[in-house]
Amino acid sequence: MNEAQRNHIEDVYDVAAWGAGYFEVGPRGNLLVRPQRGDARYADLKDIVDHLIAERKLKPPLLLRFPQLLESQLRRLHEAYVEAAREFQYAGRHFPVFPLKVNPRREVVEEFLRPGLKIPCGLECGSKAELCAALAMDRPADSLLICNGFKDEAFINLALLAVQSGQQVVIVVEKLNELAIVIRQARQTGVAPWIGLRAKLYSRGSGKWAASGGEAAKFGLTTSEILECVRTLKAAGLADALKLLHFHIGSQITDIKRIKIAMKEAARVYCKVRQLGVAVDYLDIGGGMGVDYDGSKTMFEASINYTMQEFANNAVYVIRSVCDEEGVPHPHLVTESGRVMTAYHALLVLSIRDEIETFADDLPLVSVDADDPQVITELKELCDGVNAKNYREYYHDALEHKDALHTQFDLGLVSLEDRAKGEVLFWETCARAYKQSRSAKAPEEEFEALRRILASKYLCNFSVFRSAPDSWAIGQLFPIMPIHRLGESPTEFATLVDLTCDSDGKIDRFVDIKDVKDVLELHPYRQEPYYLAMFLLGAYQEVMGSYHNLFGRTNEAQIVIDNDGRFHVTKIVPASSVADMLSFARYDPAQLRERFERRLAERVDAGKLTRDTADGLVAQYAAAAAQQTYLE
Numbered sequence: 001m002n003e004a005q006r007n008h009i010e011d012v013y014d015v016a017a018w019g020a021g022y023f024e025v026g027p028r029g030n031l032l033v034r035p036q037r038g039d040a041r042y043a044d045l046k047d048i049v050d051h052l053i054a055e056r057k058l059k060p061p062l063l064l065r066f067p068q069l070l071e072s073q074l075r076r077l078h079e080a081y082v083e084a085a086r087e088f089q090y091a092g093r094h095f096p097v098f099p100l101k102v103n104p105r106r107e108v109v110e111e112f113l114r115p116g117l118k119i120p121c122g123l124e125c126g127s128k129a130e131l132c133a134a135l136a137m138d139r140p141a142d143s144l145l146i147c148n149g150f151k152d153e154a155f156i157n158l159a160l161l162a163v164q165s166g167q168q169v170v171i172v173v174e175k176l177n178e179l180a181i182v183i184r185q186a187r188q189t190g191v192a193p194w195i196g197l198r199a200k201l202y203s204r205g206s207g208k209w210a211a212s213g214g215e216a217a218k219f220g221l222t223t224s225e226i227l228e229c230v231r232t233l234k235a236a237g238l239a240d241a242l243k244l245l246h247f248h249i250g251s252q253i254t255d256i257k258r259i260k261i262a263m264k265e266a267a268r269v270y271c272k273v274r275q276l277g278v279a280v281d282y283l284d285i286g287g288g289m290g291v292d293y294d295g296s297k298t299m300f301e302a303s304i305n306y307t308m309q310e311f312a313n314n315a316v317y318v319i320r321s322v323c324d325e326e327g328v329p330h331p332h333l334v335t336e337s338g339r340v341m342t343a344y345h346a347l348l349v350l351s352i353r354d355e356i357e358t359f360a361d362d363l364p365l366v367s368v369d370a371d372d373p374q375v376i377t378e379l380k381e382l383c384d385g386v387n388a389k390n391y392r393e394y395y396h397d398a399l400e401h402k403d404a405l406h407t408q409f410d411l412g413l414v415s416l417e418d419r420a421k422g423e424v425l426f427w428e429t430c431a432r433a434y435k436q437s438r439s440a441k442a443p444e445e446e447f448e449a450l451r452r453i454l455a456s457k458y459l460c461n462f463s464v465f466r467s468a469p470d471s472w473a474i475g476q477l478f479p480i481m482p483i484h485r486l487g488e489s490p491t492e493f494a495t496l497v498d499l500t501c502d503s504d505g506k507i508d509r510f511v512d513i514k515d516v517k518d519v520l521e522l523h524p525y526r527q528e529p530y531y532l533a534m535f536l537l538g539a540y541q542e543v544m545g546s547y548h549n550l551f552g553r554t555n556e557a558q559i560v561i562d563n564d565g566r567f568h569v570t571k572i573v574p575a576s577s578v579a580d581m582l583s584f585a586r587y588d589p590a591q592l593r594e595r596f597e598r599r600l601a602e603r604v605d606a607g608k609l610t611r612d613t614a615d616g617l618v619a620q621y622a623a624a625a626a627q628q629t630y631l632e
Contacts, residue, residue: 031046201262466546
């Protein structure tokens with residue numbers, strides 16, 4: 001493909017805007033992935049998919065994981081704070097922490113802790129299960145293990161085990177009674193953990209999760225409760241254990257102004273606590289750094305109006321300014337930017353299995369004769385007469401004739417065959433009118449709505465609820481585009497539907513640099529392999545996905561791009577089988593098979609089946625239970 005075609009297709013799908021330097025259209029018309037921004041190395045996604053299908057015998061849907069993008073994002077995040085500290089003469093260090101809730105998969109977590117990274121990446125956990133995983137993993141010596149969330153005695157005892165194993169553990173107090181448990185257990189065990197206090201700030205974030213911050217937030221201590229905690233710790237002789245002040249104003253913050261406001265308030269709280277005679281060393285500014293899912297760089301809920309460096313600069317500058325004004329040391333900064341760290345590394349490859357027509361587009365235009373009802377002949381005249389000057393008028397007339405057709409059918413005045421003929425003519429008239437409207441300088445709103453109606457529905461071999469739950473639950477936008485055939489102009493408009501027996505199992509909102517598209521530009525479906533990919537799925541989607549309709553995990557492959565530019569599959573995780581999902585729903589697959597065999601045996605005894613036929617049916621049943629849950 002030439003450069004003009006390449007630029008056009010990148011504009012259609014806005015790859016450069018949301019791809020963050022990791023994804024781009026290649027000269028063969030396939031989508032490329034790079035291990036880090038500006039890297040000369042790349043891999044062809046279509047080549048990867050073809051290899052996995054032909055050589056590794058995997059079937060779509062395929063979750064592709066690129067661990068090098070995890071490392072790249074961690075480095076970008078850490079270097080942004082290092083650069084901000086250098087620019088603004090900030091004395092504190094930066095300690096990145098990965099929240100396990102964002103993606104607790106071992107493959108993800110171990111990449112952040114991999115030896116040789118030389119970045120003190122720690123972990124944040126909010127449950128006993130997460131803490132059990134975290135305390136047993138090898139981490140850099142000076143990294144932190146942050147314990148957030150509501151805690152009982154068992155949770156705190158588990159955290160004390162981590163302290164005894166030589167780890168830097170911070171138990172963040174969310175409510176007053178937790179502090180009492182920490183003090184009691186510390187005295188009983190003789191183990192003194194580091195203690196953090198989570199402040200409930202007045203400031204709030206922006207975007208979908210703005211309500212998670214502010215005075216009505218679920219987590220955090222009020223000002224009076226913070227003062228009470230300080231008094232309690234001093235009385236217990238544990239004031240030196242208070243090492244960290246924590247706050248969080250929400251996830252996916254869209255507006256940089258909200259960040260500045262929150263940082264100023266948090267820095268002020270930190271300074272006042274220091275002035276109470278408590279040597280707090282760390283300020284945990286939580287998460288909130290957003291991902292630009294649609295590439296628009298705006299305050300829209302799927303975007304952000306700042307870069308990673310701008311976020312770090314604002315945080316460091318504001319906190320330094322307040323600390324200098326108050327005359328207290330600059331704290332070490334702890335960040336929990338899990339979404340930014342993981343979103344880019346995972347994508348889902350979908351195969352289009354069929355096209356569901358929304359009207360009789362694939363039927364030949366019907367013939368009309370003198371015996372047909374008048375409404376049919378008039379619809380035929382409208383259909384044949386649509387042109388650039390009358391398309392709006394004829395479209396309105398066609399709407400009236402469609403209503404008349406259905407009314408006459410309800411009254412028994414037209415046959416089922418006549419109704420079918422009239423509907424074909426109506427939709428063909430709509431299609432021709434819409435085609436004429438596309439050449440207008442300012443397309444009318446009614447024809448934009450008609451585009452949605454005329455759009456095809458492409459049946460995709462996946463479950464929205466399993467692989468992209470935020471798309472269904474909160475309307476999150478994820479970039480979606482073909483990974484091949486990009487040298488061809490996409491001429492079809494379509495929405496996507498999944499395999500589930502649920503009307504919500506669809507995607508009909510797509511990223512756009514200026515708006516939200518209600519249809520996606522795709523290529524005509526030609527009854528041959530056609531692959532789309534859904535990007536930026538690495539944060540939250542895997543852990544929050546449900547097993548609706550008992551569709552299970554997809555096949556997964558971990559891909560590494562070597563220095564020579566070749567890709568290597570370093571790990572494969574097979575998809576859930578039908579038997580796996582039956583067990584998940586508390587069925588015993590072996591017992592189900594026995595019941596099926598018993599039913600067949602009764603039919604053999606009754607002379608309705610031969611023994612050989614029954615044995616063959618049992619074998620088919622067993623084979624079905626071993627298959628993956630998606631279409632083969």
